[in-house]
């Protein structure tokens with residue numbers, strides 16, 4: 001057994017919990033296109049969101065390594081990629097508040113997120129997701145408050161979330177005006193949904209959030225006015241590496257099942273596992289899984305140490321996450337043959353996996369970031 005960098009006891013505890021909750025309800029939730037709020041509450045009650053949060057804010061005082069161990073457990077035991085994607089969004093929001101929130105904001109929002117309310121991070125609009133500088137959502141000052149207007153699209157948890165970190169503009173600020181707002185989605189003037197009909201990840205309701213003259217108290221602006229882009233690129237780095245952690249943990253049991261099937265299934269008077277081309281497909285998936293797992297651990301280490309390579313490694317982890325999920329689930333489909341192509345678990349897993357080529361920043365955008373980071377590091381040395 002490979003030595004993981006994460007706590008095996010925590011991983012096993014959450015894997016057991018997710019196996020008896022998330023995994024049991026995943027098919028029903030997929031059919032209904034809903035987030036499994038019951039399992040969400042169960043893992044929240046078990047304390048998953050508290051793991052990386054200081055005691056001062058209601059957490060357990062651990063680190064993101066502890067959260068990562070528990071998250072690996074949910075990904076492996078729950079076997080529901082969509083549910084895990086919703087968790088990545090929540091984890092990213094918690095980190096944004098920890099890094100950029102004021103004490104007042106941490107005290108106000110974190111207890112709600114830690115106890116099981118659902119969060120979202122809303123950047124993308126119809127104008128595009130890769131180039132977030134094209135957003136149009138904007139806020140105008142109205143005495144002590146801001147009035148927020150705009151429309152976000154394709155937001156993980158958007159149709160069901162209780163709160164969101166929203167990227168918008170403050171035009172009165174001038175050219176450098178992109179700013180982060182924490183918004184209570186139960187406030188007046190907000191419309192959530194409908195849930196978008198995607199080809200996968202139906203258990204992670206994704207869709208629009210519209211803001212019609214929504215009142216946002218000035219105390220809920222996160223970070224400096226005009227500093228939203230830097231803040232979001234920094235905090236989204238955790239989401240990126242968590243995709244890599246997710247890819248490896250989610251695919252581990254898939255690949256075990258593929259191997260078991262290949263050893264059972266006979267063709268040309270021997271198990272298909274004895275055919276080298278089949279072995280090659282399985283080992284290619286294994287190479288990708290292990291590379292993704294360990295680059296993600298490296299990215300987390302760099303991020304937590306504030307290493308200057310952190311952004312590069314987080315994008316590397318995200319890039320490999322999408323490609324590995326696609327390869328791993330496609331490998332399963334191929335090895336199962338026609339059984340894999342039936343409307344069932346293998347095909348659903350591939351459909352879910354394809355979403356990770358886009359969500360959290362496309363492969364092209366990870367390449368772009370990695371190249372820019374390489375150039376910047378070279379110039380600095």
Ligand SMILES: Cc1cc2nc3c(=O)[nH]c(=O)nc-3n(C[C@H](O)[C@H](O)[C@H](O)COP(=O)(O)OP(=O)(O)OC[C@H]3O[C@@H](n4cnc5c(N)ncnc54)[C@H](O)[C@@H]3O)c2cc1C
Pocket residue numbers: 089120121122123124127128129130131153154155156157201206355356358359360361362363364365368
């Ligand atoms: C399942 C899912 C969940 C999501 N959840 C969220 C969420 O929680 N919050 C949120 O804000 N958004 C979310 N999104 C939206 C996602 O972030 C965007 O879809 C993504 O950033 C791409 O934006 P786009 O779809 O507008 O494509 P575009 O930006 O229009 O890009 C289209 C194509 O052009 C390529 N491209 C664009 N610019 C360049 C360039 N400079 N160089 C090379 N290629 C380029 C892209 O890589 C892509 O292939 C989610 C998407 C999915 C699929």
